[in-house]
Amino acid sequence: MSLPLPEGRDGKYLWVANHASKCGWGNAMQEVFLNAYLAYRDGRAIPLTALIRGPIVGGSFPADDHRTPRAVTPEYFHEVCPNRTVISSFEVNDALDNPSAEILIQAWSKRMAPHRCVEVDMSPPEVFDEHLFADARRLLDIWPHFSQSPIVQSFSWSTLVELAFDNNREVFSPTSPSEPPLSSVPVSEGLARYTPIPGLLVLHIRRGDFKGHCYDVLARRSKGYTGFNSFPALPDRWELSDEISEGDKRALYTRHCFPDIDTIVERVEEIRHIATGRDLSQVYIMTNGSPSWVCKLKDALKKRHDWANIASSRDLMLNPEQEYVSQAVDMLIAQRGQVFVGNGVRLSSCHSPA
DSSP states (O other): OOOOTTSGGGSOEEEETTOOOSSOHHHHHHHHHHHHHHHHHTTOBOOOOOSEESGGGTOOOOTTOOSOOOOOOHHHHHHHOSSOEEEOHHHHHTTSSSOOHHHHHHHHHHHHTTOSEEEEOSSSSOSSOHHHHHOHHHHGGGHHHHTTSHHHHTOEEOHHHHHHHHHTHHHHSOOOTTOOOGGGSOOOOHHHHSOOEEEEEEEEEOOTTHHHIIIIIIITTTOOSOGGGOOTTSSOOOOOOTTOOHHHHHHHHHHHTSOOHHHHHHHHHHHHTSGGGTTOOEEEEEEOOOHHHHHHHHHHHHHHSOOSEEEEGGGOOOOHHHHTTHHHHHHHHHHHEEEEEOOTTOTHHHHSOO
16 A cells, blocks of 8 residues: 555556456456556556466566556455546447447546546446457557557466476477476566477367357357457458358358368368478367367377377366366467467467467
């Protein structure tokens, strides 16, 4: 409470009470990033730690940033902000017509400016909702500044996640004796910390109930790649003509959203024959698929190429604590891949590449 500005009793704070819940991992993770970025842009702390490290969850901002307080816990927020201004996200967002992410940031910064302590009301919609994350035309204008902000540049995974990565390193990509465990390396900015592992191909393949979601929700709504999967520089494109037949549409969604084993193997073979994939030697499969299905996929991959190693999420050895952060462990492995093949309609695939 007695810390000097920009922290302590005189600092500026934001609590987003209506944050996403009961939704997919990717939806929630993207919202955490943008809520933290909104707080950073307005010089505020946000109450948000087992998953991640960095300014989002209370880590220090760069030494030259003297205006932004570190993130705090909800308990600290309620202590330091007994009198706070409650703002309805409907009040701010509804006044805008399908705003871009940057316009939303500006509108919220203007609305919060006069107040030291702000709480976003519990009622929907979220400040940044699923429709924004799905629409590249609205989302990507934020990227140039967002990607260079400490929210992204100083991001890293938690010690718990990194230790699980180290404990399973021999499972998915055997190391050389000279390579130190990641969790023993002093904390550095994420892009320098999480360098690619040569030869590692990572595949993100969703199973379970996702088949129904692909056809009954995404195809029916003609949804394509999500916002952060739609950068012009990415090699894959989503092309969905208004004139497409139902049969062709289903085939397109099968390939991009719920590929079968033959389609996955063919895609891997395509990648092996392009310049960036010619020296790939190991495969890691991020998946919630059944162990029997994963075994069939491994066998199919081995029949087409003599891989040095193939492993999956189902092969990881995690202790009870690490089980709760297993998706983050998967994403760290994906971030370290030399080549990452994601599911363009899935938000989780947005977070994995470095």
